[in-house]
Amino acid sequence: MARGRLRIYLGAAPGVGKTYAMLQEGQRLRAQGADVVVGLVEPHARRLTAALAEGLETIPRHTLVHRGTAFTEMDVDAVLARRPGIALVDELAHTNVPGSRHTKRWQDVDALLDAGIDVVTTLNIQHLESLNDVVRQITGVVQHETLPDEVARRADQIELVDLLPETLRRRLVHGDVYPQDRVESALTHYFRLGNLTALRELALLWLADRVEEGLQRYRAEHGITAPWETRERIMVGLTGGPEGETLIRRAARITARTPGSELLALHVVPGDGLAQPTPGALAGQRGLVESLGGSYHQTTGEDVPAALLRFAEAENVTQIVLGASRRGRLSLLLRAGVGQRTIHGSGPIDVHIVTHEQVGGTVFPRLPRRPSRGTGRVRLWSALIGAALLLPLLTLVLTMLRDRVGLPGVLLGYMLVVVSTALVGGVCPALAAAIASGVLADYYFTAPPHSLKVTRPIDIVALAVFVAAGWLVGAAAGAAARRTHQARRAASEARALSRLAVAMTRGQDLPALLEQVRENFALTSVSLLEREPGRGSEPRWYVLASTGERPPELPYDGDVEAPVDDRLTLAARGRGLSADDQRILAACATQIGIAHTHGRLTRHAAETDTLAAAEHTRASLLLTASNDLRSPLRTAEEALQRLHPLPPELTLHLAAARSAVHRAAQLVTDLEDLSRLHIGALDLYLRPTDPDEALTASLDDLGTGGHTIALRLPEELPYVLADAALLTRVLTVLGADALRHSPPDAPPTLTAEARPGHLTLRLTDGTGSGPAGARTGSLPFRLSRDLAEAMGGALEPTTTGGTFSVTLTLPTAAPRPGTAVEDPSDPGSPP
DSSP: OOOOOEEEEEESSTTSSHHHHHHHHHHHHHHTTOOEEEEEOOOTTOHHHHHHTTTSEEOOOEEEEETTEEEEEOOHHHHHHHOOSEEEEOOTTOBOOTTSSSSBHHHHHHHHHHTTOEEEEEEEGGGBGGGHHHHHHHHSOOOOSOBOHHHHHTOSEEEEEOOOHHHHHHHHHTTSSSOHHHHHHHHHTTTOHHHHHHHHHHHHHHHHHHHHHHHHHHHHHTTOOSOOTTSOEEEEEEOSSTTHHHHHHHHHHHHHTSTTOEEEEEEEEETTOOOOOOTTHHHHHHHHHHHTTOEEEEEEESSHHHHHHHHHHHTTOOEEEEEOOOSOHHHHHHSOOHHHHHHHHOTTSEEEEEOOTTOOOOSSOOOOSSOOTTTHHHHHHHHHHHHHHHHHHHHHHHHHTTTTOOHHHHHHHHHHHHHHHHHHHOHHHHHHHHHHHHHHHHHHHSSSTTSSOOOOHHHHHHHHHHHHHHHHHHHHHHHHHHHHHHHHHHHHHHHHHHHHHHHHHTTOOHHHHHHHHHHHHTEEEEEEEEEOTTOOSSOOEEEEEEEESSOOSSGGGSSEEEEOSSSEEEEEEESOOOHHHHHHHHHHHHHHHHHHHHHHHHHHHHHHHHHHHHHHHHHHHHHHHHHHHHHHHHHHHHHHHTOOSOOHHHHHHHHHHHHHHHHHHHHHHHHHHHHHHHHTOSOOOOEEEOHHHHHHHHHHHTGGGGGGSEEEOOSOOOOEEEOHHHHHHHHHHHHHHHHHHSOTTSOOEEEEEEETTEEEEEEEOOSOOOOHHHHHTSHHHHHHHHHHHHTTOEEEEEEETTEEEEEEEEEBOSOOTTSSOSBTTBOOOOO
16 A cells, blocks of 8 residues: 655644644645545634634544543544545644653544555744754744654655735734734744744745755666756865865865855865875864865875865766865876866856965975985985985096997986885986986086087987986985875774774773784883872873883873874883874874773773662562561551550550651652662653642642642643652652741742743742751652652752751743643644
């Protein structure tokens, strides 16, 4: 059986016309011959809405009695038995009365959809679970009836019922939404112009995201890769270089000028993993992107422009922001930069090339200021010394063979020396060897001999080509050596991290992990230090673990320090580390910090489990003991009842004995309940509860003394989320304790105050309250406090000026049944 289709009329606030639009659609479908029934419609006494429902078949509602009051809900079974083609069901986020088939109305709708019935329903944006906190911040009203976003996302159609905030306020004034006695309060609270504007924007943005999800799904199903400019998405490409912040701010300004646009940042990691950005630069740039409202992404690719364009197509990017190349003009002549290659393949995507201070502008590539990595100073000087020895020797040999070898052969011989020098020392020695070889060839083997003057143009060209070829070979050799060094470095780092990761997965302790780090970096000793929290300018450090000889006890005692976080740091003694070694040591320190935190959490969890097991055992023993005590107490009570008749002088003693046995039995009952509560065996039925009924029941349980308690309560108390029987019991215990410690001429006083989200009940003794510690340490008071906390509330005693007060705080539920509102913003049925 095919599942039914769900259509939602979404509104930004009550009164925009969702129910009216739903009924209009029902009338239209009925006129077209569709089988339409009204499962449930809440007209809220709105005349036009009720009139529009006339002519539509209505399924009678199901009547439920809750705490003596009759309520009606949708009869799901009757709708399923009727099996219409389309059912109209109002207020999708509504909470059903206890005893209904489902807790929530959306679950009722889900049952209709499973039966193949199409459903048309209504929903306000403030009832979506993901927007609950946002709505509370805007309106100051807590929405108790919420709907999981996934339920709304599954809808086949979502149509926004939009209304200008000014128009909605006019409808309120005319009495089209609320009765006249509620209009002024609504206009000055929930229905303020700013609130309505913000809720309208929330609805539009949420619906726009759902439309975007549908568009992306359609593009994926139909294999569409070309960007559709339905929404501007600006992507900035980051290399980790110093120009990154300039590019991010420029892209953010472009985004800000286009309302509804989105900022994305992408860093492409080369597939070989060799190129490394400046340490910490990407982290700082990522923070800047997120602070400007954008999102950071990272991908891997051998070809950076191709990776950029692949990501842009996947995310439907419309504009790309790149920095101008930092390479020199000669390098750009030899190979186009990333920006140019991205432009050539961008198609309909706009590409912005942003200039910055690091733009390359020299005609020739700059020479390195220090020896290239991968060669080192030893190899550099070895190459220079070798060239200084080989060139004179080769010149001597070639001079002896001058008649047999022409200038081309001479240059080939010198080229052999230049190539050898480049392979050993890289680009700088190769360039020096090429220039020296050119000078020697000019001086000894070009006419006129023994002179730097060259008469034949062909010789000038040959010498220039030779020097250029020598420099290119040196550059290629230097790049290869640098890549080899980086590859070896990356492999070494990977091995170090993998060994540390393997050690962590095997559950090795901190000293073993530190020993692994010490061996990897050839250090003398390593310590993991923790700073004592709460210290001022002179922090106190503790050694958590250490290895090696004379491990440092303070961060500045070591030769190397790698902070983990604000409290942990890794200190080591031994050789100084290079920047690369320092970076990998920082990564190892982070991993060790994670291992330390994980170990601490594991130990804490084990201790918690042990304490929980001990508490469970203690509670079980107490429960067993209380059960064993109940039988002799019952026997004693029965024996005391048989002691009739007694002399008058013994009657008072008999009454005292009966009272003592009764109190002991009550203590046993409290002990059993406390034990059950601690081991999770006490059933709690939390539901909307009328505090007036619980107060009335507790005062009746207190007997004649309960009627002496002075009540100072508002006319109407909000419903609280509690177990009615347990709440009555807590109030009875607190009332009995207050009566017992109050003098006859100063009875206790009970006050109540309703605040947003909770209800506060305060019971205050008269003068002469007695020692507070003895009262709050009693078993009934402790049980009452634990019961209040189990119901999501709190019980706090206070003593002020000889007056003892107990404050009971409980969370409020949905509004009272029988009222015309479902929450402070929207009229509806009871919870």
